[in-house]
Amino acid sequence: MSDAALQSYVRHWLAARPARLACAPFLGSHVAGTVHALAALEHEVLDVLASVREPQVADAKLRWWADEMAAVPAGTARHPLTQALAGDAAAVRIAAAQWRRPAECALAAAAATTPADDTTQWEQALAVCAPWAALEAAWWHGPGADSAVAAQAAAVAWRVDDLLRLPEQRERPRLPLSMQCLARHGLARDGLATDTAARRNAVREQCAALAERAMALLHTKPALAPLRGFDLRLDAASLRQAARSTNPLPALARRRGRPGPAAVLAAWRAARAAGVRAVDPGH
Numbered sequence: 001m002s003d004a005a006l007q008s009y010v011r012h013w014l015a016a017r018p019a020r021l022a023c024a025p026f027l028g029s030h031v032a033g034t035v036h037a038l039a040a041l042e043h044e045v046l047d048v049l050a051s052v053r054e055p056q057v058a059d060a061k062l063r064w065w066a067d068e069m070a071a072v073p074a075g076t077a078r079h080p081l082t083q084a085l086a087g088d089a090a091a092v093r094i095a096a097a098q099w100r101r102p103a104e105c106a107l108a109a110a111a112a113t114t115p116a117d118d119t120t121q122w123e124q125a126l127a128v129c130a131p132w133a134a135l136e137a138a139w140w141h142g143p144g145a146d147s148a149v150a151a152q153a154a155a156v157a158w159r160v161d162d163l164l165r166l167p168e169q170r171e172r173p174r175l176p177l178s179m180q181c182l183a184r185h186g187l188a189r190d191g192l193a194t195d196t197a198a199r200r201n202a203v204r205e206q207c208a209a210l211a212e213r214a215m216a217l218l219h220t221k222p223a224l225a226p227l228r229g230f231d232l233r234l235d236a237a238s239l240r241q242a243a244r245s246t247n248p249l250p251a252l253a254r255r256r257g258r259p260g261p262a263a264v265l266a267a268w269r270a271a272r273a274a275g276v277r278a279v280d281p282g283h
Contacts, residue, residue: 006037006080009067016161019263025228026271032153032265037084038139039227042132044081045103046158049110049128049191050165053172058110066103070096094138113173117180118209124174127152127164133228140225153232156214159162160235163206164253167193178204195247203248211239221273229270230263237262 013036014020027035045065052058071077072086073096085091115121133150143220162169164174169176170192182188185202192199214236224232238255245251 005082007082009040009044010036013043016043017231017234018257019234019259019266020227020230021259022100022263022267022272023227026226026267034085034088034139035225035227037081038136041081041085042102045069045106045163046128049106049197050161052089053175055110059107062103062107062110066100066107068101070100070225072096072099090139094143098131098138098143102135105131109174114175115178118178121178121271122159125155125158126151129158136225137277149217149220150224150228151215152217153222153224153228153235155260156210156217156235156239157231158208159206160252163203164249166199166203177206181206195249200246200248203252204243204245207239207248207252208243211236212245213240223273223275224270226274227269228270229273230267233266233270234263237266 003185011076016199024032037043045062047274048061048065053181068077068079068082072082073092073094075086077083096140096222105128109124114123115124130151133147133154137145137150159176166176170189173184175189175192175274177187181202185205187198187202214232218236220230222232234255238252240250241255242252
């Protein structure tokens with residue numbers, strides 16, 4: 001396995017949210033490699049849903065990922081990310097079926113159409129993200145560990161990513177806004193590419209609803225894995241700001257990508273909630 005190849009995928013994951021760099025001091029070198037690899041693997045698989053337009057190509061890629069992930073506990077994986085994970089003792093404690101499930105659920109999402117209403121849209125997001133949360137919980141705490149709150153946090157993050165791609169997703173079978181939301185704001189598919197008052201209102205509404213979900217999760221004081229907890233805190237703040245902004249999409253993109261003091265504070269809080277202390281780089 002090439003370390004350069006592995007790091008290229010980790011950089012791709014970091015580029016989606018540069019603020020994640022703030023988490024580095026809170027992850028020891030003995031776990032950072034596999035923690036980053038697991039997060040980057042989630043990003044690569046879910047990116048197929050966002051970036052591959054041809055259904056047949058997306059289907060083939062996700063089936064390949066399902067087989068590749070199922071090979072992790074046997075140590076026969078070939079991709080740099082799955083090879084990195086296979087080298088950790090935690091990998092063999094997780095059944096091949098659980099490794100396979102995230103890609104299988106992404107396959108179902110690739111065939112989905114725009115949800116009829118907001119409730120169905122949230123259920124779609126949970127169906128995609130829950131297997132990743134379960135895999136992450138099994139990695140940190142062993143098979144069978146509770147992952148319900150982590151699944152909701154992951155679904156919030158996925159919905160945020162979906163919203164940010166709204167203009168270019170108008171030609172896809174599944175839109176980031178439900179049919180119910182489009183009707184409320186008098187929007188048509190073709191109108192999503194244009195920055196209009198109706199589109200801004202729809203995005204603000206979605207940001208407010210997701211911010212409410214994120215804040216409710218934080219109020220439960222969840223013991224999430226450090227990176228998952230960081231993303232949730234960043235999303236909560238970003239969504240609240242975007243919901244109040246005149247132009248919500250750029251506001252959402254700026255806040256979630258800013259590796260400033262707010263991100264450092266979010267990383268510290270996430271690490272404290274996960275029971276992790278900052279690591280001295282000199283040791």
